[in-house]
């Protein structure tokens with residue numbers, strides 16, 4: 001099994017890069033784990049209280065469960081990956097059965113921040129896009145796909161997202177084996193990653 005970690009700030013294009021990588025592999029050879037699925041369940045809080053959570057701080061993530069699931073996949077076990085709703089800011093009651101595959105990809109903003117998780121990756125990739133580009137993408141995406149308005153996105157950006165990015169995400173670029181510049185769609189970098197995967201398999 002080859003385990004890839006793909007990190008990068010919000011809107012850098014992690015999900016897009018993952019989709020470009022996996023479309024060239026048969027579906028029974030690759031699986032994806034998203035760090036977003038592992039936001040802590042907060043059933044004890046009201047919706048109003050959940051909107052105030054700092055989702056860009058490492059403590060918002062259930063790294064214990066994420067590490068446990070990745071270890072179980074490595075042991076050949078099937079896991080029940082949680083499903084998270086960005087609309088309710090909470091885990092849903094659903095899970096996705098995720099099977100161990102030859103290639104396992106873990107993607108998320110903070111995955112290189114946790115040492116135990118970081119040490120489970122065979123290849124570490126950081127997707128980079130400029131700050132203004134990421135903010136533009138985030139505004140578009142969160143309004144069209146995540147039920148937000150412009151005030152929500154900009155307030156969250158100023159209050160938590162930007163400072164947390166500088167403190168907890170950008171420094172982890174130093175752990176990367178490969179940095180993908182993704183201000184524009186970077187098919188060359190995706191081809192290189194695919195070649196590296198094929199060579200290692």
Ligand SMILES: Nc1ncnc2c1ncn2[C@@H]1O[C@H](COP(=O)(O)OP(=O)(O)O)[C@@H](O)[C@H]1O
Pocket residue numbers: 008009010011012013014015016017137138141182183184185186
């Ligand atoms: N290289 C790119 N150029 C332009 N738009 C992009 C690029 N990569 C991703 N996007 C768009 O930006 C938004 C955020 O991308 P996404 O892959 O979801 O980022 P992330 O998973 O890092 O938050 C999506 O709407 C996606 O289509």
Ligand SMILES: O=c1ccn([C@@H]2O[C@H](COP(=O)(O)O)[C@@H](O)[C@H]2O)c(=O)[nH]1
Pocket residue numbers: 009010011014036039055056085086087088089090108109156161
């Ligand atoms: O309920 C939530 C949980 C998280 N967020 C934001 O999501 C991004 C991380 O996801 P990407 O897909 O990598 O963009 C993070 O910046 C959180 O602020 C949210 O808005 N609501």
